[in-house]
Amino acid sequence: MAELSYSSYLQTETLLSLQETQIPETADPTVVLAEHFFIVAHQSCELWLKQTVADLSLARDLLSGPCRPAEGAETGVELLQRAAELLRVLHEQVLVLERLQLRHFVQFRPYLGTASGAQSEQFRVLGRLLGDGKEEGELYEAFVANATHQHCTVAEVCRLGSAGGVLHRVAEALLDVGNGYWRWKVAHLGLMSKMVGGQQGTGGTSGEEFLMRRITLPFPELRRLRGALHAEELSPSPA
Numbered sequence: 470m471a472e473l474s475y476s477s478y479l480q481t482e483t484l485l486s487l488q489e490t491q492i493p494e495t496a497d498p499t500v501v502l503a504e505h506f507f508i509v510a511h512q513s514c515e516l517w518l519k520q521t522v523a524d525l526s527l528a529r530d531l532l533s534g535p536c537r538p539a540e541g542a543e544t545g546v547e548l549l550q551r552a553a554e555l556l557r558v559l560h561e562q563v564l565v566l567e568r569l570q571l572r573h574f575v576q577f578r579p580y581l582g583t584a585s586g587a588q589s590e591q592f593r594v595l596g597r598l599l600g601d602g603k604e605e606g607e608l609y610e611a612f613v614a615n616a617t618h619q620h621c622t623v624a625e626v627c628r629l630g631s632a633g634g635v636l637h638r639v640a641e642a643l644l645d646v647g648n649g650y651w652r653w654k655v656a657h658l659g660l661m662s663k664m665v666g667g668q669q670g671t672g673g674t675s676g677e678e679f680l681m682r683r684i685t686l687p688f689p690e691l692r693r694l695r696g697a698l699h700a701e702e703l704s705p706s707p708a
């Protein structure tokens with residue numbers, strides 16, 4: 470077997486050959502480089518997303534398994550915490566694109582055709598894992614199953630706080646992931662609005678208005694149950 474090197478292990482030659490700009494190479498080199506920057510930011514997002522989706526999918530599977538639910542939850546917490554950090558990186562990938570100059574973007578944007586981030590399959594999978602503001606996703610369902618296997622309810626986990634042990638840590642990590650996702654969506658809307666204003670998206674949507682409607686906070690039931698503690702605190706305890 471051939472000795473591994475940095476480039477053969479990471480396949481850097483293939484990786485670095487994947488940034489194919491669409492604008493003709495005869496165009497202003499600053500504009501070609503701006504399109505290259507745009508591609509690098511998107512490809513980086515897809516790579517980090519690959520890890521995020523894999524981490525969250527494994528966390529879901531570990532949480533929902535009926536055998537040794539507490540152990541599954543411990544590893545689940547680690548994976549959820551890592552995914553929350555990855556969402557922070559994804560958020561930064563969006564912020565870095567704010568350094569794209571509008572005068573360059575208007576020149577290469579027509580070459581994007583109908584390609585749009587809205588077609589990202591990995592983002593769709595992430596959406597199914599996290600759910601949206603109305604419907605719970607696969608991760609929350611797995612959390613409920615794990616609590617049930619540990620003879621507990623999510624309401625009790627909220628009431629117990631840190632005394633809830635690993636289930637409390639899962640709930641906290643889920644909210645870190647959910648808020649990270651929400652921050653990404655808000656930053657993406659800000660970027661989009663800065664770059665195309667009220668214009669239609671390349672994917673054919675209204676752009677701003679479409680994205681605004683899609684900004685939701687995952688795990689609505691967990692948030693509601695936590696909020697309900699305020700009301701419990703106010704109501705007099707039975708004599």
Ligand code: HEM
Nearest residue numbers: 511514585586587589592661664670671672673674676683
């Ligand atoms: C200059 C930069 C960007 C602009 C102008 C932009 C613009 C848009 C617009 C207008 C949409 C709505 C769909 C459409 O009609 O096309 C959209 C959706 C989307 N974009 Fe971007 N985008 C940018 C950067 C990014 C980056 C870096 C990513 C990361 C991969 C990304 C991922 C997405 C995703 C996942 C959606 C669907 C969002 C949802 O359904 O809530 N975009 N983008």
